Every structure is written in C-alpha cells, then in structure tokens.
Amino acid sequence: MSQSINSDKAPEPVGLYPHARKVGGLLFLSGVGPRKKGSKEIPGVTLDAAGNIIAYDIAEQCHAVFQNVRYILEASGSRWENLVDVTVFLTNMKADFATFNRIYAEYFKENQPCRTTVEVNALPTPIAIELKCIATLAE
Numbered sequence: 001m002s003q004s005i006n007s008d009k010a011p012e013p014v015g016l017y018p019h020a021r022k023v024g025g026l027l028f029l030s031g032v033g034p035r036k037k038g039s040k041e042i043p044g045v046t047l048d049a050a051g052n053i054i055a056y057d058i059a060e061q062c063h064a065v066f067q068n069v070r071y072i073l074e075a076s077g078s079r080w081e082n083l084v085d086v087t088v089f090l091t092n093m094k095a096d097f098a099t100f101n102r103i104y105a106e107y108f109k110e111n112q113p114c115r116t117t118v119e120v121n122a123l124p125t126p127i128a129i130e131l132k133c134i135a136t137l138a139e
Contacts, residue, residue: 007075010068011035014124019072022137027078029133031089033125034064042127053126058096061129062103069131078135083113087132093119096128 004018005027013019013030020029035042044060045053073079088104090096097117104115113133123130 005072005076007071009037009071009075011037020076022076025137027073027076027082027135027137029069029072029131029135031123031130031132032065032068032072033123033127033130034061034068035125035127036064042125045126045128047126051126053128056128058099058128059103061127062100065129065131066103066107069133073135076135076137078137080107081111082135082137083111083133084136085114085134086116088115088117089120089123089130089132090117091120091123091128093117100129 002021002023005020005022006013007019010019010032017030019032020027033042034044042061043064044057046055048054069083070080073082088100090100100117
C-alpha cells in the first residue's frame with residue numbers, strides 16, 4: 001500500500017505526479033528542482049524573451065532545491081536527517097560540481113546519505129540542478 005503526498009510549500013510538479021510517495025517505512029521523492037511555488041520564477045536564473053537561460057547562479061539554485069526538498073520531507077512526516085539516498089542531476093558538471101559539492105557539504109554535515117551525481121543534457125524546466133531523494137519516515 002502506498003500514499004501520495006503533496007507539499008503546500010514546494011513548487012507544483014511539472015507533470016502528473018506527486019511530490020512524494022510513502023511505501024512501507026520509506027519515502028520516495030519525485031525529482032525536485034529550485035523553482036518557487038506559485039510562479040515560474042527560478043532562483044538564480046535569468047531568461048531571455050524566448051525562455052532560454054542566459055545566466056544562472058548554481059549556488060542560489062542549490063539552496064533553493066534543498067529548501068524545496070525540506071518542504072516535501074516535512075509535509076510527508078519525515079525530515080532532513082532521514083534522507084538515505086540522493087541522486088543529483090546537474091546540467092553542467094564541469095562548471096557546477098565544485099560549487100554544488102561545497103554547498104551540499106554544508107547541508108549534510110551530520111547526516112550523510114548515499115549520493116550519486118550525474119550530468120544530464122537538459123531538465124524539464126530551465127534549471128541547472130534537480131534532486132531525486134529517498135528517506136525513511138520520521139520516528
């Protein structure tokens with residue numbers, strides 16, 4: 001048996017899927033980006049008139065995506081410390097990995113989940129980072 005969860009603080013999904021799904025004692029988060037709820041605003045991203053990225057700040061996007069993950073965890077009855085696996089998608093590994101890795105270390109000083117970081121050609125919205133997470137439910 002599973003249960004879909006949606007946060008009232010995290011940005012709306014860009015497709016037909018929930019923010020997270022509880023299955024047994026685990027919580028599976030759908031891909032989470034840095035967008036802001038209720039708008040198309042993406043922290044740290046400057047777009048041209050056609051919607052193409054002309055500049056972005058990976059540090060600002062990292063902080064925003066981590067906040068969105070936290071919102072979803074809290075709405076699901078879990079918490080940051082319960083993260084056990086994080087898959088990171090970056091659109092520019094060479095330019096952004098060092099900054100991402102530094103900021104990631106700030107957020108995961110105590111809890112250190114397993115992590116995989118991969119470079120992708122593009123993400124569904126004009127963002128440079130997306131996280132896919134698995135957590136245990138809060139006890």
